[in-house]
Amino acid sequence: MSDLIDAPDGPGSNAPEFTVSEISGAVKKTLEGAFGRIRVRGEVGRVFRARSGHLYYDIKDERNVLACTTWKGQLANLTVMPEEGMEVIVSGRLTAFGAQSKYNLNVEQVEPAGAGALMAMLEKRKKQLAAEGLFDEARKRPLPFLPEIIGVVTSPSGAVIRDILHRLRDRFPRKVLIWPVAVQGRDCAPQVAAAIDGFNQLSPGGPLPRPDVIIVARGGGSIEDLWGFNEEIVARAAAASQIPLISAVGHETDTTLIDFVSDRRAPTPTAAAEMAVPVRLELLAHFDSQSARLSGALSRNMTRRGERLRDLARALPRPDSLLATPRQRYDNAASRLPLALKTGVQSRRLGLAHITAPLRPKLLSQRLQTLSERLDASAKRLVPALARGTSRARQDFDARVGRLTPTPLLRENTRRREKLSELSRRLQTASQISVAGRRDHLASLERILQSLNYEETMKRGYAVIRGDGHVVTTKSAAEQASSLEIQFADGRLKLGQTKSAKPRKDKPEQGSLF
Template identity: 55%
Template sequence: MSDLFEDDTPDATGPGSNTPPLSVSEISGAVKRVIEGEFGRVRVRGEIGRVSMPRSGHVYFDLKDDRAVIAAVSWKGQVARLSQKPEEGLEVIATGKLTTFAGQSKYQLIVDDIEPAGAGALMAMLEKRRKALAAEGLFDAARKQALPFLPRVIGVVTSPSGAVIRDILHRLRDRFPSHVLIWPVAVQGAASSAEVAAAIRGFNALPPDGPIPRPDLLIVARGGGSLEDLWGFNEEIVVRAAAESAIPLISAVGHETDTTLIDFAADRRAPTPTAAAEIAVPVRRELGLQLQQARLRMGQAVAQRQERMGQRLVDLGRALGRPQALTDGARQRLDLRGGALEPALRNLVHRRRDRLDGRRLTPAMLRRQTERAQSQLDSVTRHIDITARGRNTTRSDRLANLQQRLENGRGRVFSDARRKTFEGRARLEPLGQRLRAAFDRSLSRRDEALQRLDRMRISLGHSQTLKRGFAVIRDAEGAVVTTAAQAAERDRLKIEFADGELPVRSDRDPQGSLF
């Protein structure tokens, strides 16, 4: 191979040189074989710059330091297996094979693995990614949701074989047993971020009324580890899935000192997976005590409110006055009208009796009417006798007919007068009954009112108070003594009990004595 590039003879470059000419492809192939032979597989440390990701799926980037730049490429099949995606500005150690690219006369590194150059580089990349996602508003407090107080179904995204899920289930069982759905994922490695993001979106995609109940709360949990072990929860795909979750989410990744980007996007961060279970549900025993205390406070509040309302009602009742005072005016008007009712009924009866008497036919009146009718009859008879003499039998019959009609008319007159008298009496009888009934009712009401007043007099009288154990103290003139000072000023007193009086003399009286 050295014969192709070196010739120590003096005339090697002269016009008469025996060195055969090489084609461009031969030179390119020779260079490729030399480089790949000398540098089969290498690890290169440098800073990533100028990252390009075309639609083909390959990734092109540069590895550089302060003095040189090496082109690098990772093919589509290798990109999916990279533990760390190329990001501009990140210091990494790239592992791969050095080769040449004949199309541009350059050499390049075919990268099949990338790892950060150190914790400092990871932290720098983490801070850069955090600022970029925060600028999009994914970590805003306004986007965070309130956790349900008592979730019926809890979805847990974690490894099914670790101690984390056992700690969560044990803590939930102790505090408040709930229905738990577990979505198994890898919590470390290249596939971790994609599986965690898919689990979060999968829980959110469950229908509320489907055969699998939709969780009311999500817990993304993992135990402690190094920054590299927890790196899957710093990936952008996981952060965006947590921020887009419509179900409230608790992040419980690592221990209390560990911080990942999913903690900023989650609705609540728990320092440990066990603490996440404690945040998710309350303690059933404490909840029962709180309910009991709330029930007691509610009962006391209701009782106090009823007492206040009762006192308010009593106060308002004092301002309203006595109900009897509200009806005194109406009762007085009723008494006045009731008193006027009896004379009015009596006057009505007298008027009706007078009218009936005006229509009644007395025997004297009947006698006078009979005499007048007889006189008229005699006059007619004389007139007939004078004028009908010599007339035929027909005129006599007519006279007899007239006489009969006169007799009938007189009978009807007597009959009508008797009937009117009976009807007047029949109309007067109901009026009398009504008058007597009204008088009885008025008397009964007055008697009941008198009895009520008497009972009130007895109940409010001081004699009833004395029977309950009280006493009335009077001086010699009979005035009531209500204070000790007044009693000290008097020489003689009388104490009235329910069963009698007891005279008392003051100690200042030389002849005083106590009976």
């Protein structure tokens, strides 16, 4: 093809003609055949992830730029995700894209270009996470004093898990849940993040109980071996954990991102086990010491309080002297009580007499007689009045009926007449009931009058004294009267003229009863 391309052009030239697709295909075959699988070192430039999931980015140096592509299915095989500004070594196949007359590198593997590149990327991630506040001490939770269940995220086949279990057994045996993960390589970061999230998803008290503390552990190694614990996905999973987390990755001098976001950092996995639980024997000794101190304190306190109580008891007076004064007050009150009762009864009796003085039987009798006469007069007038009213209504009704012809109105009038008769009967019944009710009320008033009559009081052993025809209520009035008369329940007794009879002015009847 090179000979044909180099053939001179001109009239009558026999140079072949190519289509655009043929030229693009030839260029693609040439590139792929000449280069095949290659490794390129450079700095990552623009990085773009398409909606389809494919990753597009550039690898550049001081003068040129190489377009790179990693398809969606290849992203899972990358141990390091390209980030802008990172110096990397990419491996892949060079190919051409004829639709745009471009060539690019299909990258299958990305490696940092030395430890310096890894540290630069680590510092960049650390600054980003620190700016988000994931390293703040205020958000870190305290470890439980004595956890019931400890979750361990590590490799089940390494020496780390044996060291942790041995240390826990020596200090304070606890239940341990192990979540096996890869502790290095490309599967390390997603498996560790999934393990932390999985422990947090467990329900407390469920079939598989939720741990009270999590230990993420791994032995020592190079920065490349520990790089999975520097991934952003692991750091964010540790920061989002609701369970307190202890990081124990590498040796004491090794530091990863998970150490900054965890609640506590342990220099070694063995130290993480020591942080998780206290020493059982030390707790028992401390408990015994505190129990002894408590018993001694209680004993001393009871002794001091007993002495204080005895001192106070000696200062108190004797019980007899405390009760002497109240007992005398009680006896004095008991002796005065009968007289006070009699005085109270007498005082209330006099008050009752003053209250009932205006209630004269004669006035009540006159009032009852007036009401009775008025009721009888009303009853006598009521029946004739009802009869006259009924008669007038019937006459008026008959007159109207006489003017009507035998039509349906006649039947209506007949119905009204019957209704009028019924109303008349009901009215008469109501008047009789009203009269009976008033008579009952009058009878009750008569009974009240009878109970208030002084003659009823005399039947209980009282008497009325009259002097010169007037009721006498005092000794001086009796001495001034010319003659006295005593009225008992069964009759009256006249006495002779008193010695000290003096003329006096007539006084109105008081009406008091004794």
